[in-house]
Amino acid sequence: MAILDPIDFLALQSIRKALADVPGSNFFKSWDFTSDPCNFPGVYCDSDKVIALNLGDPRAGSPGLAGRIDLAIGKLSALAEFTLVPGRVMGRIPETVSQLTNLRFFAVSRNYLSGEIPAGLGQLRSLQTLDLSFNQLIGSIPRPLGLLPSLSNLILCHNHLTGPLPSLISQSLIRVDLTRNNLTGSLGPGSLPPSVQYLSLSWNKFTGPVDRLLRRLNRLNYLDLSLNGFTGLIPGEIFSFPITSLQLQRNQFFGPVLPVEEVTIDTVDLSYNRLSGKISPNLATVHNLFLNNNRFIGPVPASFVDRLMDATIQTLYLQHNYLTGIEIHPTAEIPLSSSLCLQYNCMVPPAQSACPLKAGNEKTRPTAQCNEWKGTHILRTTFHHNFVATMIKKELE
Secondary structure, X not given: OOOOOHHHHHHHHHHHHOEEEOOOOOHHHHOOOOOOHHHOOOEEEEOOEEEEEEEOOOOOOOOOEEEEOOHHHHHOOOOOEEEEOOOEEEEXXXXXXXXXXXXXXXXXXXXXXXXXXXXXXXXXXXXXXXEOOOOOOEEOOOHHHHHOXXXXXXXOOOOEEEEOOOOOOOOOOOEEEOOXXXXXXXXXXXXXXXXXXXXXXXXXXXEEXXXXXXXXXXXXXXXXXXXXXXXXXXXXXXXXXXXXXXXXXXXXXXXXXXXXXXXXXXXXXXXXXXXXXXXXXXXXXXXXXXXXXXXXXXEOOHHHXXXXXXXXXXXXXXXXXXXXXXXXXXXOOOOOOOEEEOOOEOEOOOOOOOOOXXXXXXXXXXXXXXXXXXXXXXXXXXXXXXXXXXXXXXXXX
């Protein structure tokens, strides 16, 4: 049996001294350096080198560790994997991590890490997963991270990061989760590779159009861009992507919503935008559809009524628009498993329309608003048609 490399041995001792079990945790109880460290819980060796450190009891809900990540981690020259269970580990990510040229997996989630993400992590060309979620990190996402060729998972959600998202070039990138930060700037068509399947940028301060970028991401199965300042058109193509949940609410998207075919997405939330035009019948196949607080006009398509009555639609929120009617027979009963809200439109909502409290108490939009909107709609429609034509022309040039 190989004896552990002395440099790795001393590095493990330093890492151990910088960390401690929180009350209720006994992870370090058997870490006795008079015996072979390769037999310690969470330590994995290949020959005389440490190749993986998984620190803390991995069972869900178990107590974690406290302390800090010691600089000596950079001495573990063969380290390919480092994880810390959720706990109370504080302080900065050591710059010495950038010396771990074999590192493929670095996950320190749900602790109290602070300071900035070391730019040196962008030197780790083997890095595949970087998970620093649910910490207290500040500063920008280092531009070199975007150049990592093997990166497949970038999970930095629930921190205090600022600045723009650097372009990410890895053709292996699958998951990008930057939820609940303070990131800013716009996303160009080359910001993300077409390989991305999971994208969550919600609760940030991104702005500008994303239609050209979204058209390239045709492998998406989850998309959440909610609570930002995105503008422009929502491309009809994305409704044909293999997405299970599409969350675009609370932005500044405008124009018509025109899926190219029947939509098979389970949940589509486009609420609180500036979308307009008639509601597409192709959206009637969505189980949970939120179009409320927009500028849609015209009657609700008959296909929606059919699917409401057979309980295919579970949630249909259309309140706070400029809709003019829905063909529901006065004696018809909407299934208890379905929720329909139509109040504050240019129509009297059906009696069985059940709305959330935040929809307010006013059942019908004031006639003056409806007349004003009807008068200006022709001008708005002409503008949108011209705008769409210009955007398509630019893409073809």
